[in-house]
Amino acid sequence: MIWSAPYSVLAIPLAAGLLLLRVFPCRQKTLLLLYTIVITFCYFLTLKSGTSRPLQLFTNPLFMQHFTTTLFENIFFLDLFGKMSQAKIMIFLFCLGSCFVLFRKDPLYLKISTLFLLVIVVNLFLYFSSKKYMNYEHWPNHLQISLFFWYCFLIFSLDRMTILLRRNRPPLLLLGWTLLLGICLADNLAHPDKYRVPVMPKIPEFLDTVKKWEEHRQELLAANEYVIIQSDAYWRHFEKNFGPLVRIGSREKTSRPRAWIVISSLPPDKNGKND
Amino acid sequence: MRAARILTPKNILLYILLLATATYFLSNFPVSVEGIGLELSGSTLNDGYMIFYSSVYVDDPDYRIVYHSKDPDRFAVFLDIPNKAKNRPYVIRPGHRQQEVELTALIFCKKLLGLPYPLLRISGRDLAAYIRPCPENTRLIPTQKGIRLRSARGWGPEATFDFHEDKILASVSPSARMGYHLVWGLLFVVSLLVILVVTRIRYGFLQEILHNIFITPTNWKEQRSMHRKSLRLVLPAILLLLLVVVPRSWDNFTHPGLYVEDSTQHFNLFYGNTQKITKIFERPHNYMAVGTHLIGWLTARLDVRIQPTVYLAVAIGMSLLTSLLFSFSGLLRNNISILLAPVVLGTSGIIHVYMWNTLTYQIFVAAIMLLLLLLYPPRSTSSP
Numbered sequence: 001m002i003w004s005a006p007y008s009v010l011a012i013p014l015a016a017g018l019l020l021l022r023v024f025p026c027r028q029k030t031l032l033l034l035y036t037i038v039i040t041f042c043y044f045l046t047l048k049s050g051t052s053r054p055l056q057l058f059t060n061p062l063f064m065q066h067f068t069t070t071l072f073e074n075i076f077f078l079d080l081f082g083k084m085s086q087a088k089i090m091i092f093l094f095c096l097g098s099c100f101v102l103f104r105k106d107p108l109y110l111k112i113s114t115l116f117l118l119v120i121v122v123n124l125f126l127y128f129s130s131k132k133y134m135n136y137e138h139w140p141n142h143l144q145i146s147l148f149f150w151y152c153f154l155i156f157s158l159d160r161m162t163i164l165l166r167r168n169r170p171p172l173l174l175l176g177w178t179l180l181l182g183i184c185l186a187d188n189l190a191h192p193d194k195y196r197v198p199v200m201p202k203i204p205e206f207l208d209t210v211k212k213w214e215e216h217r218q219e220l221l222a223a224n225e226y227v228i229i230q231s232d233a234y235w236r237h238f239e240k241n242f243g244p245l246v247r248i249g250s251r252e253k254t255s256r257p258r259a260w261i262v263i264s265s266l267p268p269d270k271n272g273k274n275d
Numbered sequence: 276m277r278a279a280r281i282l283t284p285k286n287i288l289l290y291i292l293l294l295a296t297a298t299y300f301l302s303n304f305p306v307s308v309e310g311i312g313l314e315l316s317g318s319t320l321n322d323g324y325m326i327f328y329s330s331v332y333v334d335d336p337d338y339r340i341v342y343h344s345k346d347p348d349r350f351a352v353f354l355d356i357p358n359k360a361k362n363r364p365y366v367i368r369p370g371h372r373q374q375e376v377e378l379t380a381l382i383f384c385k386k387l388l389g390l391p392y393p394l395l396r397i398s399g400r401d402l403a404a405y406i407r408p409c410p411e412n413t414r415l416i417p418t419q420k421g422i423r424l425r426s427a428r429g430w431g432p433e434a435t436f437d438f439h440e441d442k443i444l445a446s447v448s449p450s451a452r453m454g455y456h457l458v459w460g461l462l463f464v465v466s467l468l469v470i471l472v473v474t475r476i477r478y479g480f481l482q483e484i485l486h487n488i489f490i491t492p493t494n495w496k497e498q499r500s501m502h503r504k505s506l507r508l509v510l511p512a513i514l515l516l517l518l519v520v521v522p523r524s525w526d527n528f529t530h531p532g533l534y535v536e537d538s539t540q541h542f543n544l545f546y547g548n549t550q551k552i553t554k555i556f557e558r559p560h561n562y563m564a565v566g567t568h569l570i571g572w573l574t575a576r577l578d579v580r581i582q583p584t585v586y587l588a589v590a591i592g593m594s595l596l597t598s599l600l601f602s603f604s605g606l607l608r609n610n611i612s613i614l615l616a617p618v619v620l621g622t623s624g625i626i627h628v629y630m631w632n633t634l635t636y637q638i639f640v641a642a643i644m645l646l647l648l649l650l651y652p653p654r655s656t657s658s659p
Contacts, residue, residue, distance in 0.1 A: 001566065001641050001642075001644060001645040001648075002645060003563055003565040003566070004563075004564055004565055004566030004567060004637070004638060004641040004642075005564065005566070005637075005638035005639065005641045005642040005645075006560075006562040006564075006638065006642075007638070007639060007642035008641070008642045008645050010642060010646060011645055011646060011649060014646055014649055015649055018649060018650075020489075021488060021489060022490075022491075022492045022493065023493045023495065024493070024495050024652065024653055025492045025493070025495070026495070026653050028653045028654065029495075029652075029653035032653070033649065036649065043563070046558075046562075046563055047558075047561060047562050078623075100484055101480055101484070104480050104483045104484045104487060105483070105487070106487070107487040107488070107491040107492070107493055107494075108493045108494070108495075108498065108606075110484060110487045110488045111487075111488055111493060112606060112650070114488055119646060140626050140627055141626075141627075141636070141639060143626055144625075144626045144627075144630070144639045144643070145639065145642060145643055145646070147623075147624060147626055148620065148624040148625065148626075148643050149646075151619055151620055151623060151624040152601050152620070152624070155601070155607070155612060155616045155619060155620070156606055156607070158612065159606075159607045159608055159609055159612040159616075160608070162608070162609055163608070173609055173611055173612070174611070177611060177612070177615055180615075180619055181615070181618070181619065183623070184618070184619050184622055184623040187622075187623045188523075188622055188623065193627055193628060194622065194623065194625070194626065194627060194628060195520075195523045195524045195527075195622070195628050195631075196523075196524060196526065196527060196628060197527060197534065197628050197629070197632075199526050199527060199530035199532060200530070200532035200533065200534070201530070203530070203531065203532050203533060203583060204580075207579055207580045207582075207583070208580065210579050210580075211578070211579055211580055214579065231533075233538065234534070242538070242539060243533070243538050243539075244533045244538040244542055244543060245538070245539075245543050246542075246543065246546045246547070246579075247547075248547075251549075
């Protein structure tokens, strides 16, 4: 898993945090966490150098500003409570501080919540350190891990609240969950791409065409020819260099094209090429 | 009596520390304007990307000033002309593509955190004396209430931009800036003190919180016992989550596609089973993604017609598992939380349907899965 994702480097601060905060003071877990740190560090070394500029967050005002607004508006306010303002930040910090004060006698809550907040902030830091920062501004990918752990924090806080108020346990929990599910519903209604993107209707036809031409592979090889079959990159969006594209037949430099087939939901003249 | 308690040497030390922190924060966060700033928000420049080049040092990033703003209401963007670039001839030309935009500019936001910032307003005539446009490409004309920048045809389409003098600002002196930060720092400390006095909260709780975070060991055996107890709810939690996410994304779950880089980085790359296994260790985006590439490589061995379905199945499986992991870590104590947490995490915690239906986005899901697994309690009870 470590070698599967660039954001797995977050395992280093999390594992180090789990060790330093003594969340699992037992040998087995300590060794596992140390092992995770070492392996993740090895993965970190394989990242191509020059792809990040960690200091830009501290030296470039735009980054600092964007970091703050993203952290508050997109993560803490869940993109549901409008733009950041001083009053909102104060209310938020008061609520967050209150959680820590209320749970001051609960070491597990304090430690895990601190680590959640650490992951949230470090994940954004990684994103803002990336040179590709501008390229991904339109995509919410960079928020994924932060937002997930922010929801984990909310759920964890709500669940632990029942330890504090044992007498009023079921109604409080139900009320809290109703609120959280309401937020979840509002979030889904406000962000339809969380559950739906336009389907790619031409994919089955594209795959059937590929399968059909695969049956002629030997014939194409014998004739030193090839066929290129291409389809939409997205729904009603054709791009020559993006989207599914296969070449069937000869791969020799001397080979000749027999056909270039474009299976698109757009009219042929907008596809660049069509056979 | 209370005042005496508040003004103990230890507390005074705390106030000084708070003041220093607040001053540092304020002096570093709202960034100072060095030289002259042009407020670009609300101007016609917001219609697109605009790059201001020093014609002398076009390739030197220190002298290249780039402007970018998508949301003028949110970002009060300034084009800040640094002192070192003073009197350099400037040209204006529109940017071509987003990829060209690099954030080497000194861009300033006066509305950061809602704080006003001390700036001087200067006239268009002063600005005209400050920057010198390149005569072949750009003209800077002082007007009665500001300046007019006109770019000539050549490097881009001809364009004229007017700036009212309200939008031309300069930095105040460093001492005035320091005074400003001190005032805000003091205000911050005083507000904190007022809150502490009014609410009669003493800060012994701070010590308790810090002690419990850093010193007190966790009773993780209780977490392990909760983890074991919670496992009986695995099946109902899966069913509940599926009941919510499947109808919600029915179209996308029943129409496998080759979205985003699933086409170029997985399907196209591995199609025809022609790639060696070492291909999965390549770094097309500067990082390794061994897991998704391995799945792509293995899937290429199957019938081409089911390959997108395999991608979809892997994505659904990974996202489903990730949504469930937190519930069964032993950190949640109530059954209702254990059952509902995956619903919230799977529908809102997962930020895009691409996490549910593409192989490419499993790099994010795998990272979350890894982090959640680290939170799981150990099996053995041995001490370190």
